[in-house]
Amino acid sequence: MPERAFVCWGAGGHAQVIAELMARNGDRLVALVDGAVVQSFMDGVPLLRDAQALDIWLQARGEGPVLSAAVAIGRCGPDRMQSLQWLRARGMEAPALCHPLASISPSSTLGMGSQVLAFALVAAQARVGDACILNHKASVDHECVLEEGVHLAPGATLCGCVHIGKNVFVGAGAVVMPRLHVGENAVIGAGAVVTRNVPAGATVAGNPARAV
Ligand SMILES: CC(C)(COP(=O)(O)OP(=O)(O)OC[C@H]1O[C@@H](n2cnc3c(N)ncnc32)[C@H](O)[C@@H]1OP(=O)(O)O)[C@@H](O)C(=O)NCCC(=O)NCCS
Known part of the structure; x- marks a missing residue:
C-alpha cells in the first residue's frame, strides 16, 4: 500500500x-x-x-x-x-487503522476511522461502526454490533452477539456477557462483569455490574 x-x-x-x-x-x-x-x-x-x-x-x-x-x-x-x-x-479520507498484530475476521466489518490496536480481536460477522477504538487486547466476539464512537478500553471483552450503542465506553478488563444490549452513552467501569442489559446513559461497575 x-x-x-x-x-x-x-x-x-x-x-x-x-x-x-x-x-x-x-x-x-x-x-x-x-x-x-x-x-x-x-x-x-x-x-x-x-x-x-x-x-x-x-x-x-x-x-x-x-x-x-x-x-x-x-x-x-x-x-x-x-x-x-x-x-x-475538508476532503480527508478516514481509513480504519489496524495494528498488524490485531486479529480481524474477514467476515467482520470496520467503520471509517476506527482503530484496532495490538492484540485486539474482531471475530466472525462482527460489525464495528465508525470512529470506534478497540484498544489493546480488547475482544469483540462473533456477531457483536458496535455503533459509532464506541471505545473498548484495554482488555475489555464482549462475548458473542452483544449490541453496544453509540458513544459507549467499556472500561479496562470489563466483560459483557452474551446477547446483552448496552444503551448509548453508557459507561461500564473497569473490571465490571455485565450480566444484564445496561440502559442508555447509565454508569455501571462491579461484579455483577450495578449502577454507580
Ligand atoms: C466506573 C467509573 C466510570 C466511575 O467513575 P466516577 O463516576 O468518577 O466514580 P468514582 O471514582 O467517584 O467512584 C464512585 C464509586 O464507585 C466505585 N467504583 C468506581 N469505579 C469502580 C469500578 N471500576 N469497579 C467497582 N467500583 C468502582 C468507587 O469505589 C466509588 O465507591 P464509593 O462511593 O463506595 O467510594 C470509573 O471508576 C471507571 O472504572 N472508569 C474506567 C477507567 C478505564 O478503564 N480507563 C481505561 C482508559 S483507556
Whole structure:
C-alpha cells in the first residue's frame, strides 16, 4: 500500500500509540491538532492549536495528495465522531487503522476511522461502526454490533452477539456477557462483569455490574 499522510486530531497519549501504529504500517504523520498539549511529541510534525490553525495549515499546503484523518481522543462522548466528520468535510479520507498484530475476521466489518490496536480481536460477522477504538487486547466476539464512537478500553471483552450503542465506553478488563444490549452513552467501569442489559446513559461497575 502506498504511504498515506495522516493528520491526527489529538496529541496526547493515545495519539502516541496511533503514531507508532502509523509508522509500523508504513504511513506518515504530517500534523497534530490539540489545544491542550504544549509540545508535539514527534520532531518535525507541527502541533496546531485548533481547527482554525489547521485550516491555515491546509491552505498553506495547497494542492497535494489527499490526506488521511485519524482522531486520537479516548474519552467517551461524541467528540471523536464530530472531529472525524470535521476532517472529512475538508476532503480527508478516514481509513480504519489496524495494528498488524490485531486479529480481524474477514467476515467482520470496520467503520471509517476506527482503530484496532495490538492484540485486539474482531471475530466472525462482527460489525464495528465508525470512529470506534478497540484498544489493546480488547475482544469483540462473533456477531457483536458496535455503533459509532464506541471505545473498548484495554482488555475489555464482549462475548458473542452483544449490541453496544453509540458513544459507549467499556472500561479496562470489563466483560459483557452474551446477547446483552448496552444503551448509548453508557459507561461500564473497569473490571465490571455485565450480566444484564445496561440502559442508555447509565454508569455501571462491579461484579455483577450495578449502577454507580
Ligand atoms: C466506573 C467509573 C466510570 C466511575 O467513575 P466516577 O463516576 O468518577 O466514580 P468514582 O471514582 O467517584 O467512584 C464512585 C464509586 O464507585 C466505585 N467504583 C468506581 N469505579 C469502580 C469500578 N471500576 N469497579 C467497582 N467500583 C468502582 C468507587 O469505589 C466509588 O465507591 P464509593 O462511593 O463506595 O467510594 C470509573 O471508576 C471507571 O472504572 N472508569 C474506567 C477507567 C478505564 O478503564 N480507563 C481505561 C482508559 S483507556
